[in-house]
Amino acid sequence: MMALEAHGPDTFVGVGPEYPWGGLYGGQIVAQGLRAAGLTVDPEFRVHSLHAYFVRRGDATEPIRFEVDRVRNGRSFVTRTVVARQSAGAILTMTASFHVAEDAPEVQVARMPDTGGPDALGDDSWSARFERRTIASADEPGRARAWMRVADALGDDPLLHACGIAYVSDDLPTEPLAAMHPDRTDRAHEEGRFMSASLDHALWFHRPARADVWHLEDFSAGGLTGSRGMSVGNVFLADGTHVATIAQEVLIRVRRHDR
Numbered sequence: 629m630m631a632l633e634a635h636g637p638d639t640f641v642g643v644g645p646e647y648p649w650g651g652l653y654g655g656q657i658v659a660q661g662l663r664a665a666g667l668t669v670d671p672e673f674r675v676h677s678l679h680a681y682f683v684r685r686g687d688a689t690e691p692i693r694f695e696v697d698r699v700r701n702g703r704s705f706v707t708r709t710v711v712a713r714q715s716a717g718a719i720l721t722m723t724a725s726f727h728v729a730e731d732a733p734e735v736q737v738a739r740m741p742d743t744g745g746p747d748a749l750g751d752d753s754w755s756a757r758f759e760r761r762t763i764a765s766a767d768e769p770g771r772a773r774a775w776m777r778v779a780d781a782l783g784d785d786p787l788l789h790a791c792g793i794a795y796v797s798d799d800l801p802t803e804p805l806a807a808m809h810p811d812r813t814d815r816a817h818e819e820g821r822f823m824s825a826s827l828d829h830a831l832w833f834h835r836p837a838r839a840d841v842w843h844l845e846d847f848s849a850g851g852l853t854g855s856r857g858m859s860v861g862n863v864f865l866a867d868g869t870h871v872a873t874i875a876q877e878v879l880i881r882v883r884r885h886d887r
């Protein structure tokens with residue numbers, strides 16, 4: 629999935645499978661867009677943030693064209709924009725920023741919740757490409773936590789691991805918002821009572837991390853308004869190291885036939 633094919637200067641083409649709900653998974657497009665941007669950046673620069681908008685639903689029957697614009701090449705920071713296109717038009721726009729390593733103080737205030745490890749939990753992933761072990765949080769409205777990892781070993785390429793974290797980062801943000809919806813019943817979301825879609829997605833990489841080892845995603849959401857809600861999550865390695873922060877705005881509506 630990450631083996632993008634070059635199609636002219638700063639242009640790459642990728643493909644993806646159809647997912648259980650049809651169409652393409654947003655995390656796949658974000659990950660491939662980051663991969664395309666990173667292929668135009670010198671290796672001493674590491675991605676530290678990305679900001680993406682999901683414009684249209686993707687079509688799994690078509691290839692995806694990633695067009696990269698080299699917005700800025702600086703001594704410390706490099707900026708790229710990416711537009712992912714299919715025949716209907718743009719399906720995603722993204723800006724990614726890359727930073728060279730600096731010798732500077734390391735301070736961590738964020739603390740991983742005491743949830744226990746993943747070994748005692750069952751896998752509930754919907755994809756063979758990553759594993760997810762969800763931690764029950766029914767007594768904490770607006771909270772969703774899960775251990776996650778990419779299923780296949782990714783080697784030692786730091787960009788590929790950043791893409792792996794980006795891939796799984798789109799999976800959990802909807803969960804705390806669906807759980808707090810006043811029209812939810814015990815299995816309403818699973819049975820398709822709600823329509824939900826990721827609107828925009830931001831990801832900050834604080835420290836290098838492997839995507840193919842267990843990491844905890846801990847999301848919380850503050851509420852819903854105008855059919856939209858915001859989820860913010862911290863990502864921790866098993867030893868408590870804070871490696872990333874995720875923020876996503878989600879559209880969530882009761883389907884018309886359930887109104």
